[in-house]
Amino acid sequence: MLIVAALSALPLLSLLTIVWGRGGAVHGLVYAGCFLSSVALVAAGLDHLGTQTGGAPTLVLPFGLPWLHAHFRVDNLSALFLLIVNVPAAAASAFAVGYSAHLAERRRVTPFYPLFLFAMNAVLVGDDAFVFLVAWEFMSLTSWLMVLADHRRDENRKAAMVYLSMAVFGTFCLLPAFGLLAGGGGDYTFASMRLHSLGPVAGPLVVLLVLMGAGSKAGLVPLHAWLPLAHPAAPSHVSALMSGVMTKVALYGLIRVLFDLHGHVGWQWGAAMMVVGGVSAVMGVLYAVMQDDLKTLLAYSTVENVGIVVIGLGLAIAFKDDGEKSLAALALVAGLYHALNHAVIKSLLFLGAGAVITATGERSLGALGGLLKRMPWTGAAFLVGAAAISALPPLNGFVSEWLVLQSLFKGPVVPHWAMKFGVPVVGAFLALAAALAATCFVRAYGIAFLGRPRSAAAAEAGDVSAGMRWTLVALAALCVGLGAIPVTVTDALSVVVQPLLGTSFAVSSDLGWPFLSPVSNTRGSYSGTVLVMVGLALFGIAIALVHRMGNNRMRAADAWDCGTPEDNPATQYTGQSFAQPLRRSIAATVFQARETVVMPQPGDDSPARHSLAMTDPIWNGLYLRLAWLINLIADQVNRLQFLTVRRYLLMMFCTLVFLLLVVAVRQQQ
Amino acid sequence: MLTALSYDLAHLIGATVLMAGFALLYQRRLFAVLNTFSFQALALAAAAAWQAHIQHAPHLYFTAAIALVFKAMIVPFALHWLVERLGIHRTVETALSIGWTMIIGVALVALSILLVLPVTAHSAALTRESLALAMSVVLLGMLMMITRRNAVTQVVGFMALENGLILAAVSAKGMPLVVEISVAFSVLVAMTLFGIFFFRIRERFDSLDLNYIETFRGDR
Numbered sequence: 001m002l003i004v005a006a007l008s009a010l011p012l013l014s015l016l017t018i019v020w021g022r023g024g025a026v027h028g029l030v031y032a033g034c035f036l037s038s039v040a041l042v043a044a045g046l047d048h049l050g051t052q053t054g055g056a057p058t059l060v061l062p063f064g065l066p067w068l069h070a071h072f073r074v075d076n077l078s079a080l081f082l083l084i085v086n087v088p089a090a091a092a093s094a095f096a097v098g099y100s101a102h103l104a105e106r107r108r109v110t111p112f113y114p115l116f117l118f119a120m121n122a123v124l125v126g127d128d129a130f131v132f133l134v135a136w137e138f139m140s141l142t143s144w145l146m147v148l149a150d151h152r153r154d155e156n157r158k159a160a161m162v163y164l165s166m167a168v169f170g171t172f173c174l175l176p177a178f179g180l181l182a183g184g185g186g187d188y189t190f191a192s193m194r195l196h197s198l199g200p201v202a203g204p205l206v207v208l209l210v211l212m213g214a215g216s217k218a219g220l221v222p223l224h225a226w227l228p229l230a231h232p233a234a235p236s237h238v239s240a241l242m243s244g245v246m247t248k249v250a251l252y253g254l255i256r257v258l259f260d261l262h263g264h265v266g267w268q269w270g271a272a273m274m275v276v277g278g279v280s281a282v283m284g285v286l287y288a289v290m291q292d293d294l295k296t297l298l299a300y301s302t303v304e305n306v307g308i309v310v311i312g313l314g315l316a317i318a319f320k321d322d323g324e325k326s327l328a329a330l331a332l333v334a335g336l337y338h339a340l341n342h343a344v345i346k347s348l349l350f351l352g353a354g355a356v357i358t359a360t361g362e363r364s365l366g367a368l369g370g371l372l373k374r375m376p377w378t379g380a381a382f383l384v385g386a387a388a389i390s391a392l393p394p395l396n397g398f399v400s401e402w403l404v405l406q407s408l409f410k411g412p413v414v415p416h417w418a419m420k421f422g423v424p425v426v427g428a429f430l431a432l433a434a435a436l437a438a439t440c441f442v443r444a445y446g447i448a449f450l451g452r453p454r455s456a457a458a459a460e461a462g463d464v465s466a467g468m469r470w471t472l473v474a475l476a477a478l479c480v481g482l483g484a485i486p487v488t489v490t491d492a493l494s495v496v497v498q499p500l501l502g503t504s505f506a507v508s509s510d511l512g513w514p515f516l517s518p519v520s521n522t523r524g525s526y527s528g529t530v531l532v533m534v535g536l537a538l539f540g541i542a543i544a545l546v547h548r549m550g551n552n553r554m555r556a557a558d559a560w561d562c563g564t565p566e567d568n569p570a571t572q573y574t575g576q577s578f579a580q581p582l583r584r585s586i587a588a589t590v591f592q593a594r595e596t597v598v599m600p601q602p603g604d605d606s607p608a609r610h611s612l613a614m615t616d617p618i619w620n621g622l623y624l625r626l627a628w629l630i631n632l633i634a635d636q637v638n639r640l641q642f643l644t645v646r647r648y649l650l651m652m653f654c655t656l657v658f659l660l661l662v663v664a665v666r667q668q669q
Numbered sequence: 670m671l672t673a674l675s676y677d678l679a680h681l682i683g684a685t686v687l688m689a690g691f692a693l694l695y696q697r698r699l700f701a702v703l704n705t706f707s708f709q710a711l712a713l714a715a716a717a718a719w720q721a722h723i724q725h726a727p728h729l730y731f732t733a734a735i736a737l738v739f740k741a742m743i744v745p746f747a748l749h750w751l752v753e754r755l756g757i758h759r760t761v762e763t764a765l766s767i768g769w770t771m772i773i774g775v776a777l778v779a780l781s782i783l784l785v786l787p788v789t790a791h792s793a794a795l796t797r798e799s800l801a802l803a804m805s806v807v808l809l810g811m812l813m814m815i816t817r818r819n820a821v822t823q824v825v826g827f828m829a830l831e832n833g834l835i836l837a838a839v840s841a842k843g844m845p846l847v848v849e850i851s852v853a854f855s856v857l858v859a860m861t862l863f864g865i866f867f868f869r870i871r872e873r874f875d876s877l878d879l880n881y882i883e884t885f886r887g888d889r
Contacts, residue, residue: 646764650815657777657808660784667787 002047003074003082003125004059006040009033010118017111024101027110031096034114038090041121045082048074049492058191064130071189073127076496077260081124081252084340088244088347089117091475095351096237098467102358108149109235116142116241120249129178129188133171136253140167140217143246146238147230159229166216166226173213174253177206181261193261203262207269210257211276217250220310221280222618224303228287231302232295232363236354239295243302244346248339251309258317259332259500267321271419273314278429280307283618285433286590289440289582290614292575293363294353297444298346301389304433305342309335311426312404315411320501322414327407329505330518333493334403340489341396341482345389348475352382355468356448359461365575367455368448375463379449381472386445388479390438394531396482399516401434402526403490406518436582443578452569484532486516576612583612591615675723679840682716683802686836687778690809690829694774695767699752699759699821703745706825710740713832717839729839735853736835744828744860751867752821762818770816777808799840806833824863831856 013033020026059072074082096113100106119142122135144167148160180202181193198206216223231243258265284303291297312335319328355378356371357363372379388395391402408430411423453459463469482489494505505518517525587593591614598609643651689709696702714736721729752759763770781804789797810830814823835852 646815646818649811653811653815656811657780660780664780664783667784 002040002044003121006037006044007118007121007125009037010114010121013037013114014111014118017107017114021107021110027100027106028097030110030114031093031100034117035090035093035097037114038086038093038117041082041086042090044074045079045086048079049076049083049495058127058189064134068128068130068188070131071127072125072131073190074125076499077252077255078124080336080340080493080496081248082121084248084343085117085120085124085245087478088343088475089120089241091347091471092237092240092351093117095240095354095468095471098465099235099237099351099354099358103235105149105235109146109238112142112145113238116146116238120241120245123249124252127190129182129190129193132253133174133178136174136217136249137167137171139246139249140164140171143230143234143238143242146235147233147242149235149238150233153233155229156233159226159233163226163230166223169223170213170216173209173216177209177213177257180206180209181257190256190261194263197263203264204266204269206262207258207265210254210262211269211273214250214253214257215276215310218247218254218306218310219250219280219284219303220276220306221283221303222622224280224284225619225623227303228296228299231299232293236295236350236357239299240347240350240354243299243350244343247302247306248343251306251313251339254310255313255336255500258313259320265317265321267318267414267416267419270314270316270318270321271416271422273317274311274422274426275314277307277310277312277314278426278433280304280310281433282307282429282436283590285436285440286582286586287616289436289443289579290587290591290593292365294356294365294368294444294448295350295363297365297440298349298353301349301437301440302342302346304437305338305346305389308401308404308430308433309339309342311335311430312338312407315404315407315423316501318411318414318419319407322416324413325501325503326506327410327413328501329494329497329503330403330410331407332497332501333490333505334400334407336493336496337403337489338397338400341388341400341479344475344478344482345385345397348381348385348472348479349389351468351475352378352385352472355464355472356382356461358464358468360455360457362455362457365444365447368453368458369451369455369569369572370449370453371458371461372449374458374461375449377463377469378472381469381476382449383445384476384479386441388483390441391434392438393526394480394483394528394535396479399483399486399489399526399528401430403516403518405430406524409523410519439582443575447573447575447578451572454569454572454574480532483528485514486526486528487514490516583614587614590617592617675719679716679719679723680798682712682719683799683836683840685712686716686832687802687805687809690806690833691771691774693813693825693829694770694809694816697761697767699757699761699819700749702761702822702825703748703752706828707741707745709829709832710736710744713836714741716836720839724842732835732839732853736832739853739857740828740832744856747860747864748821748824751864755867757819757821761822763816764818765816770812774809774812777812778805781805781808796841800837803833803837803840806830806836809833820863820867824860827859827863828856 013030016033017026017030057073061070061072064070093113100110103109116139119135119139123132123139126132126135144160144164147163148156150156151160178188178193180198181196182188183196183198185192185196211220212223216226219227227243227247231239234242258269281304284300284305284307288297288300288304291300312331316328316331316335319325319331353363355375356368359375359378360368360371362368372383384395388397391397393399405427408423408427411427412420414420414423453461490505498504514529515525515527517523583591583593583595593612593614595610595612598611600606600608640651686709689705689712692705693702693709696705714733717729717733717736721727721733751757765773782801785801785804786797789800807830810826810828810833813826813829817823817826831852838852
C-alpha cells in the first residue's frame with residue numbers, strides 16, 4: 001500500500017512542475033516530495049526484507065493492452081532493489097532541493113525527474129513482461145530527456161543521440177527475449193514464464209539477448225559507449241541516479257531473467273559473463289584514469305564496478321549449474337552487495353562532483369585544486385567515497401570486492417578446465433582493476449581537492465549550502481555503516497538469494513558475529529565492525545597523545561618546498577602528468593597513446609609543446625566500423641531507387657519465383 | 670459426365686496455350702510474335718468454349734467470344750497497325766539469349782507443376798492440370814516481359830500473362846463471369862494506354878527501345 005501511494009505521488013509531482021514550474025519555490029517542493037516518496041519506498045523495502053515474507057500477492061491492475069492486465073508484485077529481490085534504487089534517490093532528491101536552484105535549465109529537468117524515479121521503481125515491481133518493458137523504456141526516455149536538458153552544447157546532443165540509439169538497441173534485444181521466455185501461450189506474466197521451459201535454441205538465445213539488452217543499459221564493455229557520454233551530460237543529481245541506480249536496474253533485469261525466469265543457464269554463460277565483467281572492470285578503470293573531466297571519470301568508473309558485479313553474477317551462474325549451491329549463494333551475495341555499495345558510493349561521488357561544479361563552475365580536473373580547504377565538508381565526504389570505491393577497509397567497497405575475490409578463490413572447484421584456468425585470470429583482472437581504481441581516485445581526489453587552486457574559480461569557491469552538505473555527509477556515513485556491519489548486510493542479502501538459488505548464504509558459523517568468513521575461518525575472515533571500532537579507538541588514542549605530548553608554541557621554519565618554491569599553480573602535478581606512467585605503460589598499447597614533444601630551436605622564443613593523441617579502440621574498432629557498414633548497406637540499397645523498368649520487373653519476378661520455390665520446397669517435406 | 674475424351678481435349682487445348690507461350694519466347698520478328706500471340710488467344714478461346722461445353726456453363730461461351738474478338742483479333746491487329754504506322758524496327762531485341770530463355774521457361778513450368786499439384790491434391794484432376802498450365806503461362810508471360818527490350822514485346826508479354834489468368838479463371842469451376850469480363854476489359858484498357866504511350870514515346874525519342882527512356886531518366 002505504501003509502495004502504491006509513494007509511486008502514484010511521483011507522476012503528480014511531475015504534473016505540479018509542469019503547471020507551476022515557472023516559480024522557483026515549486027522545484028524545491030517537488031524534490032522534497034520526491035525525497036519523501038523515496039524514503040517511503042526505502043521503508044517499504046526494508047519492511048519487506050525485515051519481515052521476510054516470501055513475496056507479496058500479485059496486484060493486477062486493469063490497464064495496459066486491453067487483453068493484458070498489468071501485474072505488480074514485490075518479492076525479496078524487488079525489495080532489495082527498491083532499497084538500492086531509493087536510498088540514492090532519496091539522497092539525490094535531498095541534494096537537488098538546494099542544487100536545482102543553481103541549474104539554468106531546471107525547468108527541463110524537474111518535470112522528468114519524478115517520472116524517472118517512477119519508471120525505475122515500476123521496473124522493479126512489475127510482474128509481467130509488458131509492465132517491465134514499458135517501464136524500462138519509460139526509464140530510458142525520461143533519462144534521455146534529462147541528458148538533453150542542456151541541449152545547446154554539441155557534445156550533449158551527440159551524447160543524447162548515442163544514448164537513444166543504444167537504449168533502442170537494448171529494448172530491441174529484450175523484446176524478443178521476453179517473447180521467447182513467454183513462449184507461444186500469450187501469457188506474459190513472470191509466473192507463467194517460470195513454468196515454461198525453453199528449448200535448446202531458445203534457452204541460450206534468451207541469455208544472449210538479455211545480456212546484450214540489459215548489458216547495454218548496465219554499461220558492459222563493449223556496449224558501454226553511451227554511458228560515459230550520457231551520464232556526465234545530465235545535471236549532477238540525475239547523473240548520480242543514472243550512474244548509481246539505473247545501471248542497477250539493468251542488473252536487476254539481468255538477475256531477474258537469468259536467476260529467476262530462465263530455468264537453466266549453462267556454466268558457459270557464467271564463464272562468458274565473467275570474461276565480459278573482467279574486461280569491463282579493467283577497461284572501465286583504464287578509461288577512467290585517463291579522463292580529465294571529473295564526471296566522465298566517474299561514469300567510466302561505473303563501467304568498472306558494473307563489471308565487478310557481473311563477475312559475481314557469472315560466477316554464481318557457473319556454481320549454480322554445477323550444483324555448488326552454497327558457493328553460488330556466496331558469489332551472488334557478493335555481487336548484490338557490490339551493487340548496493342556502488343549505488344551508494346557512486347551517488348555520493350556524483351553528488352560531490354555536483355557540489356564542486358556548483359561551487360566552481362568547473363568540471364575539468366585541470367581547473368580545480370585546493371578545494372579541501374575551501375569546501376571542507378564536501379571534501380571530507382568525497383574522500384570517504386573515493387576511499388570506498390578504491391576498496392579500502394573498513395569501508396563498504398572493500399567488503400564486497402573482498403567477497404567477490406573470496407568467491408573467485410573457490411572458482412577452481414568447478415570441474416571444467418576452462419573455468420579452472422579462466423577464474424584465476426578473471427581474479428587477476430579484478431585485482432588489477434581494484435589497483436587501478438585506487439590510482440584513479442588518488443588522482444581524482446588529489447588533483448581536485450589537494451594542492452593549490454589551478455583557476456580563479458577554484459580559488460574563490462566556498463562550500464555548498466547546508467542541505468547539500470548534509471546529504472553528502474549522510475551518504476558518506478552510509479558508506480562507513482555498510483562497511484562496518486558486513487554480517488548484518490550479508491544476512492539480509494541471503495534472504496534475497498534464498499528463493500533464487502534454493503539455498504541461503506552461510507556466513508561461516510565458527511567465528512560468529514561480527515566476523516565474516518565466507519569460505520572457512522582458515523581461508524580468510526574479516527570483520528568490518530571490529531576494524532571500525534579498533535580504528536576509532538586508535539584514532540582517539542592518537543589524538544589524545546598528540547594533544548598531551550605536543551605543545552602549542554608557535555615555531556617558524558622553512559617550508560618543505562620540494563618543487564614548489566614557485567607560487568605558480570602550474571608547477572604542481574596535473575591530472576595528465578599523474579596519469580603519465582600508466583599512459584606510457586598500458587595506454588600506449590590499449591589506447592595507442594602517443595606523446596610528442598616539440599622543443600624550439602635555440603634562439604627561437606616560441607614555447608615548447610607537448611601533445612598527446614589517444615584513440616578509443618572500442619569506439620573506433622567497433623562503433624565506427626558498424627556505422628561504416630550501415631552506411632555502405634544504405635548506399636547499396638539506395639541504388640534500388642534508380643533502376644530501369646525492366647530491372648524492377650526482374651526483381652519482382654525473381655522475388656515471386658523465390659517465394660514460389662519456398663512454397664514448393666516446403667510442400668515436398 | 671466428365672468423360673476421358675473431354676478431359677483429354679481440355680488438357681490438349683490448355684497445353685496448346687502453353688506451347689504458344691513457349692513459341693512467343695523464341696520468335697525473332699515482331700510480326701511473328703503478334704501472330705503467335707493471336708494463335709495463343711485463339712487457343713484460349715477454344716479452351717474457354719470447351720470448358721463452357723463440359724461444365725455446362727453458358728456464360729463461358731461469352732468469355733470465349735471476348736477472347737476471340739478482342740485478344741485474337743483486335744489486339745494483334747491494333748499492334749500490327751501500330752508497328753506499321755510507327756515504322757518500328759521489326760526484330761525482337763533480347764536481353765537474354767533465346768536458348769537461356771527457353772531453359773528458364775522449362776524450369777518455370779516445372780516449378781508451377783511442383784507447386785500446384787500438391788496444393789490442389791483434393792480438387793478434380795481437370796482443375797489441377799489446368800491450374801498448373803495456367804500458372805506456367807503466367808510465369809512465361811512475365812519471363813517474356815523481363816527478357817525483351819522492345820516495348821511492343823513487353824506489351825505482348827503482359828497480354829500473354831493475362832491469357833494465363835483467364836485460362837485459370839475458366840478452368841476453375843463456378844468462377845463468375847464478372848471476373849473474366851473485368852480481366853478482359855482491363856486488358857483492353859491497358860492495351861489502349863500502351864498504344865497512347867507508344868505514340869508519346871516515339872514522338873519524343875523516335876524509337877520504342879526502352880533504353881532511350883532509361884537514358885532520358887539519367888540512369889546511364
